[in-house]
Amino acid sequence: MSAQQWDTCPPDRVSQESPPLQETLAAASGNQRTATQPGTQRTTGKLLATQGYVVGIEISGSGSRQSVALANLNGTILHRIRRPLEYVPDTNTVLQLLDGMLAEVMHPERLQDGRVLRVGVAVGGLVDASRGVVRTLHHAHGWDNFPLQDYLEERLDIPCIIDNNANAAALAEVQYGAGIGERIVLYVGLGRGIGGGMVINGKIYHGTTCSAGEIGHLLVKEQGPKCSCGGFGHLEAIASAQAISRTMIGLSVENPETEAAIRRITGARDERITAEQVFQLAAAGDQVAQRVVDDVYTYLGIALANIIHLMNPSMIILGGQVAQAGELLLTPLQARLRDLCLPAASEDVRIVLGKLGTEANTVGAVTLALQDI
Numbered sequence: 001m002s003a004q005q006w007d008t009c010p011p012d013r014v015s016q017e018s019p020p021l022q023e024t025l026a027a028a029s030g031n032q033r034t035a036t037q038p039g040t041q042r043t044t045g046k047l048l049a050t051q052g053y054v055v056g057i058e059i060s061g062s063g064s065r066q067s068v069a070l071a072n073l074n075g076t077i078l079h080r081i082r083r084p085l086e087y088v089p090d091t092n093t094v095l096q097l098l099d100g101m102l103a104e105v106m107h108p109e110r111l112q113d114g115r116v117l118r119v120g121v122a123v124g125g126l127v128d129a130s131r132g133v134v135r136t137l138h139h140a141h142g143w144d145n146f147p148l149q150d151y152l153e154e155r156l157d158i159p160c161i162i163d164n165n166a167n168a169a170a171l172a173e174v175q176y177g178a179g180i181g182e183r184i185v186l187y188v189g190l191g192r193g194i195g196g197g198m199v200i201n202g203k204i205y206h207g208t209t210c211s212a213g214e215i216g217h218l219l220v221k222e223q224g225p226k227c228s229c230g231g232f233g234h235l236e237a238i239a240s241a242q243a244i245s246r247t248m249i250g251l252s253v254e255n256p257e258t259e260a261a262i263r264r265i266t267g268a269r270d271e272r273i274t275a276e277q278v279f280q281l282a283a284a285g286d287q288v289a290q291r292v293v294d295d296v297y298t299y300l301g302i303a304l305a306n307i308i309h310l311m312n313p314s315m316i317i318l319g320g321q322v323a324q325a326g327e328l329l330l331t332p333l334q335a336r337l338r339d340l341c342l343p344a345a346s347e348d349v350r351i352v353l354g355k356l357g358t359e360a361n362t363v364g365a366v367t368l369a370l371q372d373i
């Protein structure tokens with residue numbers, strides 16, 4: 001199967017394994033847009049440019065991550081603003097917030113070296129990248145079938161490209177992070193939810209309807225806990241950062257020692273306990289924490305073993321807040337996968353931590369913007 005056939009949605013995005021971003025390119029040619037007709041694919045159009053900037057936007061359904069970054073054509077982030085919210089915002093609130101952040105990031109004083117050529121958006125929900133439409137953000141209302149790409153292009157008069165945040169992070173890790181030079185990569189974003197992105201021969205694999213990689217909704221435990229999508233026993237309901245913290249707090253109620261430990265490390269704000277802290281408590285011998293992280297190894301192991309047998313990747317990159325646990329997550333998971341997989345499928349797959357850390361989504365948005373330059 002060729003790379004072109006793999007990338008069914010959208011097939012004509014331009015992406016290269018080791019792109020020379022700006023060195024031999026000719027002068028900027030303007031903000032041309034690609035006309036979109038039914039059945040055709042959205043792209044920002046190929047642009048040859050030697051100077052200028054791109055902007056990367058991150059939007060999360062939960063409100064916990066809203067950021068805008070200005071980057072040069074090498075992908076180096078020059079300025080970044082974050083405006084996290086403590087509540088789940090509606091569409092208007094997020095768009096107003098973005099207006100202010102974009103005005104600040106794109107202030108003329110910051111654009112000494114030319115103009116902003118492209119905008120990339122990494123969205124923490126289901127995205128139809130071929131139509132530039134947000135299908136849904138599980139936690140938030142008002143986003144269903146929202147034409148975000150058109151909205152931003154009209155507002156900014158700059159070509160935009162949008163994609164799912166895990167797809168964007170996957171591309172960023174392959175171009176700038178842990179996956180440089182790898183041909184078949186799965187990125188696993190273990191954040192508040194769980195997202196997956198597959199990059200095959202340097203291109204995002206979207207699937208038929210742009211929902212490929214939604215690994216947070218793999219069924220790993222029948223009659224398991226309820227997921228953000230309404231289903232039960234999905235990976236996200238067990239191994240996401242939110243699930244780990246919630247389960248830990250829930251189980252600690254009957255264990256005074258664990259409750260005291262949580263209070264100690266969170267300054268009595270139990271709800272703030274992070275997945276990383278749960279892994280640390282487990283390593284320190286807390287039995288409740290050990291139960292929680294054992295479930296993570298077990299069910300994340302099952303999901304990844306199944307994926308390894310299906311796609312035979314060369315690398316699996318773990319990112320997001322849970323991956324902040326580092327070796328405490330990685331080493332037992334590697335052992336688990338060695339046990340669960342056929343040697344032929346697993347002997348050459350490397351399971352690694354992402355290099356872009358919790359910034360992978362923002363760098364991903366920038367990487368989306370740079371795809372066609």
Ligand SMILES: [Zn+2]
Nearest residue numbers: 217227229234
């Ligand atoms: Zn689900």
